[in-house]
Amino acid sequence: MSLRVAVQMDPLSGINIAGDSTFALMLSAQARGIAMWYYDVGTLAWDSLGDGPAKVTAWAAPVTVQRPAEKGESHYTLGAFQTLDLAEDVDVVLMRQDPPFDLGYITGAHILEKLKGRTLVVNDPEQVRNAPEKVFVLDFAQFMPPTLVARRIEDVRSFQQRLVAKGYSGDLVIKPLHGNGGKAVFRVPASGDNLGALVEVFSQMWPEPYMVQPFLPDVSKGDKRIVLVDGVVAGAINRRPGAGEFRSNLAVGGSAEATELTEREQEICRVLGPELKKRGLTFVGIDVIGGEWLTEINVTSPTGIVAIERFDGVDVAGLIWDAIEVRVAEMKK
Helix, strand or coil, X not given: CCCEEEEECCCHHHCCCCCCHHHHHHHHHHHCCCEEEEECHHHCEEECCCCCCCEEEEEEEXXXXXXXXXXXXXXXXXXXXXXXXXXXXXXXXXXXXXXXXXXXXXXXXXXXXXXXXXXXXXXCHHHHHHCCHXXXXXXXXXXXXXXXEECCHHHHHHHHHHHHHCCCCCCEEEEECCCCCCCCCEEECCCCCCHHHHHHHHHHHCCCCEEEEECCHHHHHCEEEEEEECCEEEEEEEEECCCCCCCCCHHHCCEEECCCCCHHHHHHHHHHHHHHHHCCCCEEEXXXXXXXXXXXXXXXXXXXXXXXXXXXXCCHHHHHHHHHHHHHHHHCC
């Protein structure tokens, strides 16, 4: 199937092509003969004069991508920007800009939702809007470590005391509810040093509650990223923290290694898979610590496919495009 795809993403000039999943998806699409356009979410528009169906448009440019053959060569080439009708001019919108999951992100998802039944949006924008990484995961609390989502320091202190009573060390990890890439994730010692100051900062920086969990020593063994395509496991990598770090995200210095799934992780995937497929969440990355604890379900702009291909030889990008082609064919029946 020869698709026409518009890619909604952050500026192409700023991506790290060595490990960027969106770039890998674009290379794979191009190899299939898929025509692509690039646009920034800030150019999305909903347009109606009241005399016919409303249009959803973007200021977009045809794009080709390549791995530079020599230093200084660009990894992309843009054609002339134009107003692209996302219902008429393309078959697929690939929604790949990174969070923050803020009102701008949510509004973009609302606008893209107007394309339903005419253009396939991956991942489904309604479901992305309803499934931020650290909120959607709460639906699967049976697989999570003890977790508190709150804003009051009294709730945090009570949670810490109850953890200690259950045999945990009392060390906490506090993170923004809508953060990404391991940013602003803090470890607080059992003594509670700086807990008050940290809660003050979180309360001033973000209007929403934050997430609190016990520090899990098993994070030293790695934080596994498992990629599911249409609810089926495509591959996984284990991410280990760098020196002097407890965060294992590759964006903050973690390193990747080959891995296999534990029985518990297979169970998690069996439970999550059908729900992800039903929701139109085609490309999802889940995070599991210590082979046991589910911590996030990443649906906004998942990563990891480049490392999985490097270690396992699995063409995850190809599997994603296979799934997209099937969904487009079903939509056009």
